[in-house]
Amino acid sequence: MTASMRPTAPGSEPPGDGTDSTSSPDAAPAPLGSEGPFVTHRSLLFTIAYEMLGSAADAEDVVQEAWLRWADIGDAGRAEVRDPRTYLVRIVTRQALNRLRTLARRKEEYVGEWLPEPLLTGPDVAEDVELAESVSIAMLTVLETLTPAERVVFVLREVFDMPYDEIAPALDKTPAAVRQIAHRARAHVVARRPRMQVDQAEQRVVLERFLAAVSSGDLQGLLDVLAPDVVLVADGGGIVTAVRRPVVGGDRVARVLSRFPALAPGVRIATVWLNGAPALRVDAAGDFDTAISVVVESGRISRIYAMRNPHKMGRLDEQVTLRR
Template structure:
């Protein structure tokens, strides 16, 4: 019994994380799935994988519906909880994209059912019939949900023609400039219409709205560079590279652990189109504990 569950534990977490955007909630879903699995009648389970994914998906949907209500009153922009990914994930363009901050932000604009269908079909490749059974919907309904979700995502998250290597190089240039406090270097790689997202959740200092445009973003970054943050003096901050949500990222540590993660999205011209800065301490637990997304 436990062997079958452990075999698919990583998959369950990966599905739940992409549906919910938070590692803590995804872990809770996995634990609740185990409880349902432990109580299930084995004779009724023909395919353990499909059965477990069905439970996890529906538990994640329940949590997502209640979370969306809470997120309506969230202080400032809401960003997904950053999570470490294995370095080789960054080499797999499709896998890295499926867990990227930029895509997860877009998925936030879908309905819960659209998001679940998109994740199960587009990311994990489950057939429509299996998704329909998991969600207790007709196959035709699932196909419609999937088509709407795919169209919505494509409109807001077009596939870039720029090669993976070029995009990573642009990310590296930005991170090097950030590490060196080089504001001029940062400005050189920003797209004119760059957007800065800062998620402090009302618990630490952050912009209460997204910041748009290279000039405004540059001024914001200049204002926060080299100053105390979250009670940590600049001399006590340590900077380290990491792969976060499938992309090269910067983690800023204080004496007690991470205080900021910084990741970016790159456009077709090799410029920084979006910056995602997460400093809400509640959202840094996965990075603090070294939790790595398994799939």
């Protein structure tokens, strides 16, 4: 994932699924191979699906389904698609919306808090402030509080700046209805997103202070770096040890974290870039065991997200291994 993944809005799309609108009579079929539209827009499609779903694994599945549907229409069908990018975005949107509804049912039975699946990125993503914010763990966590339709509309409208009349067909709604959904979603997100942005240099400094305090079990150091109303949220999925309810307040969070060296001797903690921001990785027995993302406000940490569910860490561990 790179900063170039920050896309502009897809262009105009034909009515229905898009296959009934034609290009010029002499237009060649939109190719399927390595130079085709699907490959060109795959990065965009994954980003859209990931922001809608908060899961890299589910996003990959949705993109794969889009590929199959693109292949199934054949050369003749692809030749009739006036705007392949918009057509593919619509497929991904519909598949993501269906999956969101399925995930909502699963999450009702989830053990403990549910957090997004972290994604390994690089410093270049942070250079695009809007992209970095939209894929941040904090933002994805806020998006979890939206209904499936609100989340889809918010991502397409607020992140990718798609017009209402292009979003509407994917949801089988009118542009006016989509506009109302967007208004509700925007108000909901604004009320819950972090209150201020922090430059990456400041976040790295605060994160280093936090890393030093956690690694040494320095209670006072933790109290100094944590905001008084800090919230710690952990996701173990009922598979590994993790607090099942958010821990609130500087004193309580500091006490929990100060016990880390005694509870996990020999564990290595290092910095890593996740979801467009500096974060921490906890390695146990050579594996990427825990990903920790933080929100920094006014020079102190106000939110801590600890992803521990092995099902969400496996893909991340593979990515890190490949980069070594």
